[in-house]
Amino acid sequence: xxxxxxxxxxxxxxxxxxxxxxxxxxxxxxxxxxxxxxxxxxxxxxxxxxxxxxxxxxxxxxxxxxxxxxxxxxxxxxxxxxxxxxxxxxxxxxxxxxxxxxxxxxxxxxxxxxxxxxxxxxxxxxxxxxxxxxxxxxxxxxxxxxxxxxxxxxxxxxxxxxxxxxxxxxxxxxxxxxxxxxxxxxxxxxxxxxxxxxxxxxxxxxxxxxxxxxxxxxxxxxxxxxxxxxxxxxxxxxxxxxxxxxxxxxxxxxxxxxxxxxxxxx
Amino acid sequence: xxxxxxxxxxxxxxxxxxxxxxxxxxxxxxxxxxxxxxxxxxxxxxxxxxxxxxxxxxxxxxxxxxxxxxxxxxxxxxxxxxxxxxxxxxxxxxxxxxxxxxxxxxxxxxxxxxxxxxxxxxxxxxxxxxxxxxxxxxxxxxxxxxxxxxxxxxxxxxxxxxxxxxxxxxxxxxxxxxxxxxxxxxxxxxxxxxxxxxxxxxxxxxxxxxxxxxxxxxxxxxxxxxxxxxxxxxxxxxxxxxxxxxxxxxxxxxxxxxxxxxxxxxxxxxxxxxxxxxxxxxxxxxxx
Numbered sequence: 001x002x003x004x005x006x007x008x009x010x011x012x013x014x015x016x017x018x019x020x021x022x023x024x025x026x027x028x029x030x031x032x033x034x035x036x037x038x039x040x041x042x043x044x045x046x047x048x049x050x051x052x053x054x055x056x057x058x059x060x061x062x063x064x065x066x067x068x069x070x071x072x073x074x075x076x077x078x079x080x081x082x083x084x085x086x087x088x089x090x091x092x093x094x095x096x097x098x099x100x101x102x103x104x105x106x107x108x109x110x111x112x113x114x115x116x117x118x119x120x121x122x123x124x125x126x127x128x129x130x131x132x133x134x135x136x137x138x139x140x141x142x143x144x145x146x147x148x149x150x151x152x153x154x155x156x157x158x159x160x161x162x163x164x165x166x167x168x169x170x171x172x173x174x175x176x177x178x179x180x181x182x183x184x185x186x187x188x189x190x191x192x193x194x195x196x197x198x199x200x201x202x203x204x205x206x207x208x209x210x211x212x213x214x215x216x217x218x219x220x221x222x223x224x225x226x227x228x229x230x231x232x233x234x235x236x237x238x239x240x241x242x243x244x245x246x247x248x249x250x251x252x253x254x255x256x257x258x259x260x261x262x263x264x265x266x
Numbered sequence: 267x268x269x270x271x272x273x274x275x276x277x278x279x280x281x282x283x284x285x286x287x288x289x290x291x292x293x294x295x296x297x298x299x300x301x302x303x304x305x306x307x308x309x310x311x312x313x314x315x316x317x318x319x320x321x322x323x324x325x326x327x328x329x330x331x332x333x334x335x336x337x338x339x340x341x342x343x344x345x346x347x348x349x350x351x352x353x354x355x356x357x358x359x360x361x362x363x364x365x366x367x368x369x370x371x372x373x374x375x376x377x378x379x380x381x382x383x384x385x386x387x388x389x390x391x392x393x394x395x396x397x398x399x400x401x402x403x404x405x406x407x408x409x410x411x412x413x414x415x416x417x418x419x420x421x422x423x424x425x426x427x428x429x430x431x432x433x434x435x436x437x438x439x440x441x442x443x444x445x446x447x448x449x450x451x452x453x454x455x456x457x458x459x460x461x462x463x464x465x466x467x468x469x470x471x472x473x474x475x476x477x478x479x480x481x482x483x484x485x486x487x488x489x490x491x492x493x494x495x496x497x498x499x500x501x502x503x504x505x506x507x508x509x510x511x512x513x514x515x516x517x518x519x520x521x522x523x524x525x526x527x528x529x530x531x532x533x534x535x536x537x538x539x540x541x542x543x544x545x546x547x548x549x550x551x552x553x554x
Contacts, residue, residue, distance in 0.1 A: 012498040092530025161454040162493065163502055169470060170380060178461065180502040200335045202353030205454070210299045213520030214454050233501030234461030 001091055002026060002052040011043070014233045016181035019043065023228050025050045025092060028233055029102045031200030033087045034261030036189060042228030044235065046198050048102055049084065050092035051111050064173050066093045067117030068223055068242060069137035069264060074101075079111035086113060087198060087260050088225025088241045090175050091131060096266050097122040109143070110166075118173065123150050128245030129209045137242065150161040150251040153221055153243075154220035154258040156199035157192050161206060162216050165234045172208045176222070176238035184232035198260035199224045201239055202252050208244035220244040221254075223260060269438045272416040275428045280409045282363075283349040285338030285386050289314040289400035297332045298330070300518035301508070302403050306330065306510060310377060310515060312337050313400055318515070320374045320389050320486035321548030324524040325473070331525055332515035333377055334485050335395065338386040338404055350384045354410030355429030355511055366400035369394035372551055374486060375513025375527045376425055378467045379390055379456060389512055389553045390547040391539060419444055420536045422497045424464050426529040433550040434488070444487065444538045445509050445530070446545040451479055453493040453502050457521035464496035468525035473516045477485060479518075483524060484545040487512045490539035496531035507537040509548055 004025040010018035023042035030041060031047040051072070053059040072084040072095045082101045088094035093113065097105065117134035124145055130138070146152045159179050163186070166178030181187050181195075184205055195201075207215035208222075214225075216246065222239035231237075291310040298306040310318075318327065318334045329416035337358070340346040353359075357373040371390040378384045388404065390468030399462065413423035413431070421443055437444045451471065459469025471489075472478055483489075488511055495506035517523050547553070 014501070014503075016497065059334055164454070164460075165501060166461035168456075168460060168472070169519065180460070183503070184503060185504075186502070195538055207301065208305045209520075210301060211520030211522075213299070213301065213457055213522070215520075232496060233497075233499040233503070234459075235499075235501070252289070 001105065001109045001111055004051045011232050014023045014231055021228070022107050026107045027102060027105050031197070032082070032099070033096055034259055035197050037195045037227035038089060038225060038229045039196055040228045044090065044226050044238070045091055045093050045228035046226050047093060048097055049095040049105060051095050051113065052092045062093055062113065063089065063119055063162060063175065064082050065115035066130045067134040068111050069140065070116055071114050073112045074105065075110045075112050077106065079109065080105040085264055085266060086224060088176065088228045092134065092240050119163065125212050125245070125249060127249050128227045128243055130243050131208065131241045133242040146251045150249055152253060154200060154253045154255040155221070156256055156258040157201045158194055158252065159201055161201045161204055164203060164206060164214070164262035165236055169214050172210055176225045176240040177212050178236040178238050180234060180236040182233055182236045191237055195224060195237065196259055197224055197227050200258040203239065206244070208241040211242060212241065218244065219247040219250055271436045271438045271443055272475045273428065273431055274414045274416065278409060278428065279413050280407055281352060281405050283339050283352050285349050285404050285406060287314065287398055287400045287402045287404070288337045288339050288385060296298050296472045296533065298449065298519055301520045304516045311383060312385065312513055314395070314398065316395060320346060320553055321546060322485055323511050324483045324485045324487070327515045329515060330519065331377065331379070331518045331522065333387050334389070334514070335374065336371065336388045336398060338388060339383065339536065346384055347466070348454055349386055349406065350413050350441065352408035353386045354408065354425045355407045355529065355547065357409055357429030358407045359404045360403055361398060362403040363395070363454045364399060366397035366402065368396040372553060374547060374553070375511060375523045376466065376468060377514045378459070379400065381463045384401050386442060391554060408413035415443060418536055420534055421463065421530060422528050423529045424496065426520065430551065439538065442538050444540050445490070446542040447490040447539045448487040448543055449541060450492055450539045453491060455493060455495060457523060460500055462500055464498060464528050464531065466499055467500065468513050468527045469500050469521045470521065470525055473522060473523040480524070483512060485512055485515065486547055486548065488545040489526060495533045497533055500528065503533055505535055506533040507539065509537065509539070518523065
């Protein structure tokens, strides 16, 4: 489990104000998936636990191999033996634990991730690729063919390409892509005030198959991984990619309940 | 009512920052993956590009974000940050060491790649370009940081030198700043570079999305991006406008493409783009 770090300098938020806020790395004991995205005075809020590795090569392996839905076990410290779940990725791999466990965990505790999911393919939908999506998550999302050759996916929100920010151009499996919900006006205009951490969302005109970028007619499905409202322009609400493919291969069904906390019973 | 816009030129410092000619750098597995899952071997970032110069096409090179001319960096990370923050497009860059010592070039762009490099790009005439080698040292006479437009405090200026400003000759029109650009692009064209520090960086124009909007794009083109703000960091903002200069070539990688070095931005409609197909710094700064 990582420890927060800080440069000691201020960043600037989308209102032009100097900003020095917590959120990244370590333990956030009072925020979990299922909680609101925007309530918090935080920057890049990583809910619950952030897992990393001091060695860069190992950290990259953790980043690329961990998949949403993977089981995690605490292997040192007072919470040894307790179980968690990978719920997202950002600079770190984000792991949910029960609230009483979060009260005990601390940076430095060792975590074991049972990485399972990279290489996964949907046999009936070869045009749709999965990324960082565990078999457990595929099962939990209750993905179904809708009878017209489309994959039925419940989503809590739909995101236009113009709001996709930092994370474009990076590998599909690495960290996430920010939706630029950095200003109250943008959040209200898109009606996403109630967006929750862990929400499954659709990103329109986004090709996240081999990297992430703008492409009309291609969609990406992701999970809201990090939040907070004190945001740097061009950053915002992080969404980890779990699927991408031609838009016409998806049937999107709006459901405010489309959240990992329900799907994975966290 | 139209007037030549004035800047606070008499307040601006001229300082020396140093960069060495870089050499390309790669990992042991050279392949990256293009947008359609096709492996590609990237070439073009770092070192010297003998046959790619500002004014030429930004598209169609068999490379990845090719940097025209000479690519500089300072080997000390913090000094490289300063080089990349203080150097402005249009600044003089003088060769200090090697066979081309004493030759003078011009800063034509700055290019940042993800967690890898930050380079200052310098145009040299063909003669000295043949003489410089990786490791040769340049001094950039950095001039432009701190620039403000008189009467328009909302306008942020970034990697913009007084020399380029004077050649560009923006005008004040009805209280707004009119800038010549080759085209105005929509916000969804911006890819990698969103959220970066405006003072230092470039942002990528995504070629995969709508090839038409970038057709004919040249290195050195001045381009505007609507609904995009770069006052401090780069990001979406309805009604804002950001103007930059195309610094490097396109890319096969999703979310990437020609890099634009940021010159000026305003969040509130104070910048008016005026489309002029000839708005390219190669002609403005008489670069050959």
